[in-house]
Amino acid sequence: MGPMQVPAHFEYERATSVDHALALLAKWGSEARVVAGGHSLIPMMKLRLARPEALVDINDLEELAYVRLDGDVLAVGAMTRHADLLASPLVGEHYPIFHDAERVIADPVVRNRGTVGGSLCQADPSEDLSAAFAAVDAAAVVRGPDGVRRVPVREFHTGPYETVVAPGELLVEVVVPVRPGGGSAYEKVERRVGDWAVAAAGAAVWLAGDTIADAGIGLTAVGAAHFHAPAAEEFLRGSAATDSVLVEAGRIAAERCEPVADQRGPADYKKHLAGELTVRALRRAVARARGVA
Amino acid sequence: MxxxxxxxxxxxxxxxxxxxxxxxxxxxxxxxxxxxxxxxxxxxxxxxxxxxxxxxxxxxxxxxxxxxxxxxxxxxLADGAALDPVQEGFVRCHGLQCGFCTPGMMMTARWLLDHNPDPSEDEIREAISGQSCRCTGYENIVRSVRWAASRGTEVSAS
Structure with a gap:
């Protein structure tokens, strides 16, 4: 047998409820990591890029696996598997951006295991749902020993692999208000099926007639702070939903991001993609808002 | 533990x-x-x-x-000596050469057929898109799964 990649030693704790998970996280403090699908964390542990003393397994928390409409708010439980987000008709009806994104996240077998909460908390700078949730201006619901707090997804990530979730806290839900007149879409370029993005863009628009009443743009893998393109959004608000306006928004989004060259491509190519994919996502989002796509 | x-x-x-x-x-x-x-x-x-x-x-x-x-x-997968239709499909349609990917391919194929008894070629390719085969070019794997699908739906759920 060849060399196995296995994680370093750690203690394993399995949570049986959210309260139990919080108690376990309080017990282990900053030495603990929460494990959900594990498809980012376990590979990182094999490579010693992560070396927690304890893993708190929340896979049994069925109470956090749901997609539902609470009044006019789409609520997605943190333990919702990628496959279940992709299969959800509610998501398809109100925010097709998530179906677009899920179709290009990893592969179907990985999507059976990976979770929405895990994706956000892993905070990989090339992660897709982070950009999609930033585009629609979702909020993360975080529980801790002192209660519940809500953090806009646009403030959730504090850097590569870093979030506002403190030791002892648990992301339990992501919520997005559903507003009339909206359309959304996600566009990604990858080197091969199932890969991380070379670049990707998500867009959400809300139309009032032919005017863009509100817009959201999320970017991933291109060095956009908080996966977000606020200047392009600002430009779109109150503008006519014409193609030249969408193209200009793409230009602004590309101008403000700062991709770095890596094995997935040079920086100027990624910058070009950031603009082009923003435009394509906006076009599709506008068409969906008009009910023609 | x-x-x-x-x-x-x-x-x-x-x-x-x-x-x-x-x-x-x-x-x-x-x-x-x-x-x-x-x-x-x-x-x-x-x-x-x-x-x-x-x-x-x-x-x-x-x-x-x-x-x-x-x-x-x-x-x-097999029920005693009786192969699952997916296994039989891989035998009949030469769905493997070296066989290294085969167990994983067959487990995904069985699951696909349990949920979608008559998948299109595209649906089969999508289902196995997270699994690599370096021998067949996937062509015969897809045929094998189609063979199992056309064989009917005597699905073995365990």
Whole structure:
């Protein structure tokens, strides 16, 4: 047998409820990591890029696996598997951006295991749902020993692999208000099926007639702070939903991001993609808002 | 720590380190070497097994995560001497050459047919898109799954 990649030693704790998970996280403090699908964390542990003393397994928390409409708010439980987000008709009806994104996240077998909460908390700078949730201006619901707090997804990530979730806290839900007149879409370029993005863009628009009443743009893998393109959004608000306006928004989004060259491509190519994919996502989002796509 | 996992209908109890991966538990502790161990990075898909009825890549699941849960491996596909239609399809349509990817391919194919008894070629290709085959170019794998689908829906759910 060849060399196995296995994680370093750690203690394993399995949570049986959210309260139990919080108690376990309080017990282990900053030495603990929460494990959900594990498809980012376990590979990182094999490579010693992560070396927690304890893993708190929340896979049994069925109470956090749901997609539902609470009044006019789409609520997605943190333990919702990628496959279940992709299969959800509610998501398809109100925010097709998530179906677009899920179709290009990893592969179907990985999507059976990976979770929405895990994706956000892993905070990989090339992660897709982070950009999609930033585009629609979702909020993360975080529980801790002192209660519940809500953090806009646009403030959730504090850097590569870093979030506002403190030791002892648990992301339990992501919520997005559903507003009339909206359309959304996600566009990604990858080197091969199932890969991380070379670049990707998500867009959400809300139309009032032919005017863009509100817009959201999320970017991933291109060095956009908080996966977000606020200047392009600002430009779109109150503008006519014409193609030249969408193209200009793409230009602004590309101008403000700062991709770095890596094995997935040079920086100027990624910058070009950031603009082009923003435009394509906006076009599709506008068409969906008009009910023609 | 002590874990109990139901594998192909049989309960197995064993003492394992928390860091033991499910693929190694199956192969080394239980001797179920039908599940293969490949890239170790959840890319290649040769280690696909079912966990609670859903295909997962067992190199990225800890054995302790399966404690109290059910696993189905390729050894659990046949019913005694009677092959699952998916296995028969791989035999008849030459769905394998070296055979390294085959167990994972067949576990995903069985799951696909349980949920979609008459999948199109595109749906089959999508379902196995997280699994690599370096021999067949996938053509005969797709034919094998189609053969199993056309063979009918005597589905073996366990």
């Amino acid at each position: 002590q874990i109990t996992v139901t594998v192909n209908g049989d309960e197995h109890t064993a003492d394992v380190e928390p860091r033991l991966l499910l693929v190694h538990f199956l192969r080394d502790k239980l001797g179920l070497t039908g599940t293969h161990w490949g890239c170790d990075t959840s890319n290649c898909g040769v280690c696909v097994v079912w966990l609670d009825g859903t295909p997962v890549k067992s190199c990225t699941v800890l054995a302790v995560m399966a404690d109290g849960h059910t696993v189905r491996t390729v050894e659990g």
